[in-house]
Amino acid sequence: MKWSIPIGRVLGIRIGIHITFFLIIAWIGWVGWTIGGPESSLWAVAMICLLFICVILHELGHSVVALRYGVEVRSITLLPIGGVASMKSMPEEPRQELMIAVAGPLVNVLILAVLIPLKGFPSWLDMPIIPTTLPEMVDTMIRANIILVVFNMIPAFPMDGGRVLRALLAMFFSYTTATAWASGVGRVVAVLFVALGLYAPQPFLVLIGVFVFIGAESEARMVRVKDVLKNVPVSVLMRRDVPMVDGTDALRTCLERYHDSGYIDFLVEEEGEVRGILPADVWMEAVKKYGPDEPVGHHVVRRYISFQPDAPLDRIIQDAWGMKQEVFPVMQDGRLLGMLILADVSAYIARRTGEAGQTHPAERAEAPAPRPSRFSVDLG
Ligand SMILES: [Zn+2]
Numbered sequence: 001m002k003w004s005i006p007i008g009r010v011l012g013i014r015i016g017i018h019i020t021f022f023l024i025i026a027w028i029g030w031v032g033w034t035i036g037g038p039e040s041s042l043w044a045v046a047m048i049c050l051l052f053i054c055v056i057l058h059e060l061g062h063s064v065v066a067l068r069y070g071v072e073v074r075s076i077t078l079l080p081i082g083g084v085a086s087m088k089s090m091p092e093e094p095r096q097e098l099m100i101a102v103a104g105p106l107v108n109v110l111i112l113a114v115l116i117p118l119k120g121f122p123s124w125l126d127m128p129i130i131p132t133t134l135p136e137m138v139d140t141m142i143r144a145n146i147i148l149v150v151f152n153m154i155p156a157f158p159m160d161g162g163r164v165l166r167a168l169l170a171m172f173f174s175y176t177t178a179t180a181w182a183s184g185v186g187r188v189v190a191v192l193f194v195a196l197g198l199y200a201p202q203p204f205l206v207l208i209g210v211f212v213f214i215g216a217e218s219e220a221r222m223v224r225v226k227d228v229l230k231n232v233p234v235s236v237l238m239r240r241d242v243p244m245v246d247g248t249d250a251l252r253t254c255l256e257r258y259h260d261s262g263y264i265d266f267l268v269e270e271e272g273e274v275r276g277i278l279p280a281d282v283w284m285e286a287v288k289k290y291g292p293d294e295p296v297g298h299h300v301v302r303r304y305i306s307f308q309p310d311a312p313l314d315r316i317i318q319d320a321w322g323m324k325q326e327v328f329p330v331m332q333d334g335r336l337l338g339m340l341i342l343a344d345v346s347a348y349i350a351r352r353t354g355e356a357g358q359t360h361p362a363e364r365a366e367a368p369a370p371r372p373s374r375f376s377v378d379l380g
Contacts, residue, residue, distance in 0.1 A: 004077045013063055013085075014075040015056065024048060024080045032130050044130045047137065051144050052078055054111060058148060059083040061107035062100055062160075069096045090163075094170035094178075101163035105152045108145040115142050156186030158215035179223040186216030226314045228352040229345075234316070235309035237348055238330045238338035244269050245278060247297035254283045255292060265327040267339060268300045274329055274336050276300035306331045307340060317345065 004016035025048055032044030056076060062085050063073040072088040091097055115138055122139035131137040153161040162182055169178035190213035197205030243263035245253050247270040258264055264280040278300055286299045306329040307316060320328065320342060328340040 004075075010060060010076075011064065011067065013060075013073050016075060016077045018077055018079045020080050021052075021078050035130055036132065040130050040132055043132050043137070047131060047140060050137070050141060052083075054108065054141070054145055054148065055083040057107050057111070058104045058152075059085045061103040061105075063087075065100045065103040066090075069093075069100070071100070092170075092175055094167040094175075097163055097170075098167035101160045101167065104160050105149045108148045108152075112142060112145050112149070115145070154189060154212075155182070156189040156212045156216055157183060157219040159212070162186050162216070162219070176223055176227045179220055183216045183220035186219075187213055190216060224353055225317065225349050228349055229312075229314035229317055232313045232348075233309060234307045234311045234313060234330055234340055235338070237313070237344050238309065238340050239344070240338045242267055242329075242336065242339045245296050246270070247275065247295070247300060249296045250292060251283055251287050251290075251294045251296060251299075252292035253296065254278065255287065265341070267327070267329055267336070268296060270297070274331070276302040277304045277325070277327055277329070279326055304329070308332060309337055313345065320345075 003019040005019060006014055006016045008015050025045055028044045028048050029041045032041035055078065059076045063076065066073050066085075066087055069091055071091060074086040074088065077084045077086070090100070119135060119138045119142065122142050124143070127140075127143070128136055131140045152159050153164070155161040155165040157163070157166075162185075165185060166178050166182035169181050172178075173181070190209045193209030193212065194206050197203065197207075197209055243257055243261060243266045245257065245266045245268055247268055254266060257266070266278040266283070267274055268276045268278050278296060282299055282301060283296075286294055290298075304325060305320075305323060309330050309332055326342050328342075329336055330338045330340055
C-alpha cells in the first residue's frame with residue numbers, strides 16, 4: 001500500500017502504518033493536552049497505540065487462519081479507519097471463508113475474556129474522554145473491543161459479518177446467489193447507516209454507510225465478473241491478427257499502423273521471435289521525446305507476462321488487472337498464437353453483465369469495466 005511505513009514482519013506478513021495514522025496520533029495528543037496538559041496527552045497517545053495493537057491482533061487473527069488454508073497474506077496496514085489485511089484471492093469454499101472471517105472478531109473476544117475478569121463490565125455512561133489511570137485504561141480497552149466485535153459483525157461487506165453471512169448462505173445456495181443476497185443486505189444496512197447518520201446527525205456514521213455501500217457493490221461485481229468468465233479460456237477472447245513491429249523499425253511504423261488498423265499496443269519481433277511488447281504510452285512518449293525516426297528496439301518492454309491459450313480467464317483476470325500491462329502475448333510451446341487485450345476482456349464482461357455499451361473492435365475500450373482490486377480487503 002502507498003504511503004505505508006513498514007514497522008516489521010509477523011509470520012512473514014509485512015506490517016505497516018499508513019502515514020495518515022500519524023495525524024490521528026498528533027490530533028489525539030493535542031486533544032489530551034487541551035484537557036489535562038502533558039500527562040493527559042501521553043495517556044491519550046498510549047490509548048490510541050493500545051487500540052491499534054488490538055486492531056493488528058484482529059487482522060493477525062484473520063491472517064493466521066488464511067495462511068492455514070494456503071491463502072497468501074501480503075501485508076497488514078493500519079489506517080485511521082482501521083486495519084486492512086491484503087490477501088490474494090479469498091477461498092470460495094464457504095467453510096474456509098467463514099473461519100477466516102470469524103477469526104478476527106474472535107481475537108477481540110479473547111482480549112475481552114482476559115480483561116473483563118480483571119475489571120468487570122465498564123459503565124457506558126460516565127466515560128472519561130481520555131483515561132488517566134490504569135483502571136480507566138482497562139475500561140476503555142474493554143469498551144473498544146466490544147465495539148470492534150459488534151461493528152465488525154454487522155452483516156455487510158466489507159465487514160467480517162458480511163463474509164460470515166455470505167459463507168453461511170453459500171452453504172445452501174450458489175456462491176453467486178449467496179453474494180448477491182449478502183450484498184443486498186449490506187446495501188440495506190448501508191442506507192440505514194446513512195439515514196441514521198443524517199438524522200442524528202453523526203457524520204462518521206454517514207461515512208461508514210457510504211463505505212459499506214461501495215464495499216457491498218464491488219464485492220458483488222467481482223463475483224459477477226468471475227461468474228461471467230467461468231469456463232472461458234484465453235483463446236476465446238484472443239485476437240489472432242497480432243499487430244507486430246520489428247525491433248529495427250522506426251517508431252513512425254507504430255504511428256502508421258495505428259492509423260491503418262486502430263491497434264495501439266504492439267508486440268515486438270526481433271530475428272523472427274517475439275521479444276517484448278510496446279505499449280501505447282511508451283511509444284507515444286518516445287515519439288514526443290526522440291521523434292518518429294527513433295528505433296523501436298530502444299523502447300521495447302522486455303519484462304512481460306504471456307498466457308497459454310487454455311488458461312481460464314476467471315483465474316487469471318485478477319492478476320492481469322493487477323499488472324501494468326494492457327496486452328498479453330498468447331503463446332504455446334514458444335509459438336505465438338495471438339494476443340489478449342485487457343480492454344477486450346472488459347468489453348466482454350460489460351456486454352455479458354449488461355453494464356455498458358460497445359467498443360470499437362480494434363481500439364481500447366473508452367471506459368473499461370471497473371477494475372476490482374487485486375486483493376480482497378478486510379477492514380478490522
Ligand atoms: Zn476483520
